[in-house]
Amino acid sequence: MVHKYQISGMTCTSCEAKVKSALLLVNNVTAVEVSKADNSATVTMDKHVALSELQNALESKYKISPIHHSEAVEQTKSWFSTxxxxxxxxxxxxxxxxxxxxxxxxxxxxxxxxxxxxxxxxxxxxxxxxxxxxxxxxxxxxxxxxxxxxxxxxxxxxxxxxxxxxxxxxxxxxxxxxxxxxxxxxxxxxxxxxxxxxxxxxxxxxxxxxxxxxxxxxxxxxxxxxxxxxxxxxxx
Structure with missing residues (x-):
């Protein structure tokens, strides 16, 4: 499962590295690609991870929001799958x-x-x-x-x-x-x-x-x- 997210608050390549390493520590996240150029993160997961869990893994200055998917729908699908x-x-x-x-x-x-x-x-x-x-x-x-x-x-x-x-x-x-x-x-x-x-x-x-x-x-x-x-x- 792969989801793309908007990341605000990144100002340099060091921010890219911090966001990537933080998201990789989240359970069920297997791969992360972060781009400062378009302020995005592409996250590969074993199963859907709640947006709140991803946000909690990041420093407070970074804000994460979904792109092209509904969190409510994904949460429901994940619940039924689990x-x-x-x-x-x-x-x-x-x-x-x-x-x-x-x-x-x-x-x-x-x-x-x-x-x-x-x-x-x-x-x-x-x-x-x-x-x-x-x-x-x-x-x-x-x-x-x-x-x-x-x-x-x-x-x-x-x-x-x-x-x-x-x-x-x-x-x-x-x-x-x-x-x-x-x-x-x-x-x-x-x-x-x-x-x-x-x-x-x-x-x-x-x-x-x-x-x-x-x-x-x-x-x-x-x-x-x-x-x-x-x-x-x-x-x-």
């Missing part, structure tokens, strides 16, 4: 579980949530199991329980698997939903802390297979599971 795996999984699980309702005379929200939770935990535990060690190493970096008891990072993947099976066979709804609420509530604490502190940490929700950054998407994902488990816990 979270494509998890979006597809949610759409896939939602679609399959909704189709399962076709055999009912009417939509059964409780049954749909149970099937959705089963699919969620089974699929997410599967990706963690593909490289359990790598998942544990990522998870222990932000989870409040795993930081104190590293073994929990390994156990957690199996807890998700057991919960997935429990929802699938409708095992003791009270125990299953209570366990889910407690486990996911503990998990979301570390996610909140990481996002609020703006730490650049890989989300371990899909194991080490996909390089997903920790963000509000992770909070929504965990929050959805907590909300569903609490809903089913009080309605059973």
């Amino acid at each position: 979270y494509k795996p998890i979006l597809i999984i949610f759409i896939y699980i939602s679609g399959i579980t909704i189709l399962l309702q076709a055999s009912n005379n009417q939509f059964d929200a409780m049954q749909w949530m149970r099937h959705f939770m089963a699919g969620f935990f089974l699929v997410f535990s599967f990706f963690k199991m593909l490289n359990l060690k790598a998942f544990a190493e990522s998870y222990v970096m932000y989870d409040v329980v795993a930081r104190k008891f590293p073994a929990w990072a390994y156990v957690y993947a199996f807890v998700e698997l057991v919960l997935g099976v429990a929802y699938l066979v409708d095992f003791n709804p009270f125990i299953t939903n209570l366990t889910t609420g407690v486990v996911m509530s503990a998990s979301i604490i570390g996610v909140f802390q990481t996002v609020l502190n703006k730490k650049q940490i890989q989300c371990a929700c899909l194991g080490a297979i996909f390089n997903l950054p920790m963000s509000t998407v992770t909070i929504i994902e965990d929050g959805l599971m907590i909300a569903m488990s609490i809903t089913m816990l009080f309605i059973i």
